[in-house]
């Protein structure tokens with residue numbers, strides 16, 4: 001069991017975050033409740049910025065907003081000087097409504113619609129990351145009709161796939177994202193960009209996976225990309241100015257997870273990049289990374305109220321909570337592991353094994369399959385940790401369950417960042433005809 005950021009156990013034996021007693025938060029704002037440790041988010045942003053830095057090359061840390069986005073988090077990210085990745089019109093709209101400077105917004109996606117691209121071009125966002133040669137045609141056509149120009153990166157696939165412990169080097173790549181660096185047509189693709197009047201190719205983007213623990217994966221990515229840039233400089237005469245290395249830094253969810261040492265990993269990535277670029281005679285002006293999960297995951301905690309417990313005929317003991325796969329589908333989706341504690345009994349000995357089950361009509365609606373907790377009773381508050389990333393952003397209204405509220409806590413103060421949905425919200429778009 002690991003506590004993060006400003007988490008603390010107060011003298012009542014209650015879990016505290018940002019100097020707020022979580023049992024009081026549950027009372028005041030209701031449950032389920034997403035709690036965000038604002039100081040932890042800000043400190044993590046600073047850790048990224050301060051370590052991904054080197055003399056002679058401009059560097060940029062871009063928050064991959066698909067992990068968790070709303071107006072309040074966009075403001076925090078902006079204040080910390082990070083840039084922002086969006087992958088849809090909805091994310092772009094949110095960022096703009098939070099007054100996020102368009103020049104610091106990047107747009108991704110393997111199938112951006114014309115209306116999403118139009119919005120991005122009209123708003124003059126910093127870079128569009130072009131997924132493939134066919135998308136270039138669409139962007140060019142839209143730029144021409146809008147009489148605008150746009151800077152772009154081309155997404156390429158370095159043939160490395162990394163997830164958690166291993167990375168696999170694949171010579172043939174069938175990923176749905178990007179163009180393979182092994183593509184024999186690469187020079188022809190680059191020439192198409194070079195000859196474009198409306199699109200300005202600044203460089204390349206790659207992203208090798210998510211929840212990566214092996215630092216070597218990132219170093220291989222840098223080396224392989226530098227080799228690729230050298231190759232296309234020699235073979236296609238294209239000089240790359242910018243290289244975006246994507247995200248994927250692994251975080252701690254549960255015992256056994258050994259997240260990368262951010263400080264050394266970031267420092268090594270950028271120094272390997274500088275050294276190898278120099279050796280290859282490349283003049284790279286700017287390098288970017290795009291962490292999502294690692295900025296926000298540990299800063300998020302979900303509070304639930306226990307409705308009851310149940311011992312099955314088969315011998316399994318369930319704790320039933322007032323949320324579930326609607327606010328956190330990750331366990332159901334890919335067997336994600338979480339740690340949790342009873343927020344009002346942190347100092348009580350763990351002596352029971354439970355399964356934490358949600359309230360949805362779906363057997364897969366489990367948040368934690370096996371966990372040791374103190375004896376749980378109706379009314380207890382369960383805190384599930386590390387729910388900041390890909391929880392709210394993946395939440396749903398299955399069973400017509402309203403989405404929980406989000407509060408940001410800091411120095412004893414709790415501010416609502418996203419209101420709890422109401423039943424009115426649930427039928428907001430329904431039409432009774």
Ligand SMILES: *Cc1c(COP(=O)(O)O)cnc(C)c1O
Pocket residue numbers: 064066067085108207209210211246247248249290291292293294
């Ligand atoms: C999802 C994604 C990220 C962020 O990944 P994390 O694992 O959350 O750090 C970065 N870049 C791209 C292109 C992505 O698709």
